[in-house]
Amino acid sequence: MRTRxxxxxxxxxxxxxxxxxxxxxxxxxxQKLAKSAGVSxxxxxxxxxxxxxxxxxxxxxxxxxxxxxxxxEFDPTMNFEKGLWVQWKNRMRFxxxxxxxxxxFEQFRNSPQINRSSIGMVAFKDNMHQFVxxxxxxGEIRKVEPEIFWxxxxxxxxxxxxFHLQQRTMxxxxxxxxxxxxxQLLNMVVKSLKP
Amino acid sequence: MRTRxxxxxxxxxxxxxxxxxxxxxxxxxxQKLAKSAGVSxxxxxxxxxxxxxxxxxxxxxxxxxxxxxxxxEFDPTMNFEKGLWVQWKNRMRFxxxxxxxxxxFEQFRNSPQINRSSIGMVAFKDNMHQFVxxxxxxGEIRKVEPEIFWxxxxxxxxxxxxFHLQQRTMxxxxxxxxxxxxxQLLNMVVKSLKP
DNA sequence: AATATAAATGAATGTTCGTTCACTTTTGAG
DNA sequence: CTCAAAAGTGAACGAACATTCATTTATATT
Numbered sequence: 001m002r003t004r005x006x007x008x009x010x011x012x013x014x015x016x017x018x019x020x021x022x023x024x025x026x027x028x029x030x031q032k033l034a035k036s037a038g039v040s041x042x043x044x045x046x047x048x049x050x051x052x053x054x055x056x057x058x059x060x061x062x063x064x065x066x067x068x069x070x071x072x073e074f075d076p077t078m079n080f081e082k083g084l085w086v087q088w089k090n091r092m093r094f095x096x097x098x099x100x101x102x103x104x105f106e107q108f109r110n111s112p113q114i115n116r117s118s119i120g121m122v123a124f125k126d127n128m129h130q131f132v133x134x135x136x137x138x139g140e141i142r143k144v145e146p147e148i149f150w151x152x153x154x155x156x157x158x159x160x161x162x163f164h165l166q167q168r169t170m171x172x173x174x175x176x177x178x179x180x181x182x183x184q185l186l187n188m189v190v191k192s193l194k195p
Numbered sequence: 196m197r198t199r200x201x202x203x204x205x206x207x208x209x210x211x212x213x214x215x216x217x218x219x220x221x222x223x224x225x226q227k228l229a230k231s232a233g234v235s236x237x238x239x240x241x242x243x244x245x246x247x248x249x250x251x252x253x254x255x256x257x258x259x260x261x262x263x264x265x266x267x268e269f270d271p272t273m274n275f276e277k278g279l280w281v282q283w284k285n286r287m288r289f290x291x292x293x294x295x296x297x298x299x300f301e302q303f304r305n306s307p308q309i310n311r312s313s314i315g316m317v318a319f320k321d322n323m324h325q326f327v328x329x330x331x332x333x334g335e336i337r338k339v340e341p342e343i344f345w346x347x348x349x350x351x352x353x354x355x356x357x358f359h360l361q362q363r364t365m366x367x368x369x370x371x372x373x374x375x376x377x378x379q380l381l382n383m384v385v386k387s388l389k390p
Numbered sequence: 391a392a393t394a395t396a397a398a399t400g401a402a403t404g405t406t407c408g409t410t411c412a413c414t415t416t417t418g419a420g
Numbered sequence: 421c422t423c424a425a426a427a428g429t430g431a432a433c434g435a436a437c438a439t440t441c442a443t444t445t446a447t448a449t450t
Contacts, residue, residue: 001425002416008428024307026221030408040429042410110305112219115365130397148371148380151354159350163342170310177342185343192387196395197446203398225438235399237440257449 008046012037016058021103025055025111035143059108062101069126076127080135081190088157088182092164096176099165106162108163138189142195152189197307204242207232211253216298220306224360234383237304250370251312254303262319264289275330283352283377294360301357339390341355346383355380 014039019028030051034041048054070090095102098166110112136143160177167175209230214223225246244251265285267331269278290297303309331338355372362370 001418002427003418006426012361020205023306024221025219027307029406031406041408042430043428045409046427066329106305106309110301112222112302132335134364145353148376148383151351151358151380152383154354155354158377159346159353163346170219171203172223181340181343184339185346188343188347188387192383196448197397198448199397224436226436236398236438238398240439241397 002045007041008037008039012044012047013058013061014040016054017062017104018101020058020098025113026108052116055108057115058104059113059117060119062105063121063157065095065106066091067121068118071124071127074127076130077134078131079138080131080140080193083131083135083187084153084189085183085186088186089159089179092161092177092182093186095165097114099168102161102165120188139191139195141193149193152192156185161192199241203234203238207239207242208253208256210301211249212257212295215253215302216295217301219302221277222307227251231362247311250303250308253299254308255299257303258316259287260293260296261286261300262316266319266322268323271326272329273326274325274333275335275380278326278330279383279384280378283381284374287354287356287372287377294363297356297360313368316330334390336385336388339388344388347387351380351384375377 009172012033015034016028019033019036027167031041033045042053048057049121070087070088072086074086074090076083080084132141132149135141164175207228211223211228214228214231225239226236230237233374239249243252246315265282267281268284269281271278273281327344330336355377359370359372
């Protein structure tokens, strides 16, 4: 029997993501996608059950890629400041390298599409839970409710990420959030979480 | 001559927003909208030049409503902690009362549609600039770059807002972010900004 | 009451949508 | 080399799409 062309699969995936990032969910149609990927519309239905299944799989793919990137060289036993820095750096590098993935991710997360998709991330959340409770035990940060912690440690950082991306696409293509600026924010976040 | 039915106009607006919030941009079609608002498709083109113009006007409407709500009883000469609290409280109340507006706002902001729309908010930004520089002058907070300030003072709060909304729609319809929780976050943000 | 004018309409336009199907091509396993 | 089976196709389906237009309806002004 014939084997699936993995190169073709990734071309379809990338074209779909670009199309959604540039034209929105309503701008990505199966026929346009087929044309832009250089395949027959019917071929798309070999890779995906239907349009909705395709969107779900794309999200799952990007989410996994992002989570894996974020946890590179991360270890939940690291001290708090170091561990958060590693993750932030990883995330920033990821959107530096794949801005369209990040935009797709954000677009999807804020759309009703997200309600029709299952959300994984279990392993990731386990990892983070350990990381935080270790830091609390060691007295590096004080114990706060999860939503407060996430808002400070990730909400503020994501805000900086988005500012980064917006600057880069809207006005200043060379714009870059420097390590110094990230460190400054990190210090302030750590200060706010001090026991 | 005949006068425009303002009630009809608002029905159309609300139905359009609900439809987008529940089914996404690709789920809102002019014909479905007309049917759900109880008007002819052609009527929509009296109120809006075309679909894109409609989306832009909806966004402008919601953005203005949100900004006005946020600034109620706010004054840029307030001390920092008080001023930030007033705004946060206002914003939280707004999404309590109009969660669909907030969801529409977020969905729009994260979509490519935003690039085709003009972004106003000039008066608002002026107001905020004064507020922050007053607080710095008075020594209530230290001077930091704008993106750092926004990330901390708004990024973290928005994160809490979104958590709020997500909880409420996904699992626990009675979920409410209490004043105590907001105050806790506020204190931590203020602490991080202390000179 | 008459009239001018904008609001409002329903049916129709041509286009594009997601998806299917009968068919051809390719290729790994025997 | 053979051939079963999956990959891949192009044309076609009805449905839904955004938008238009010739009319009808309502009303503020006179």
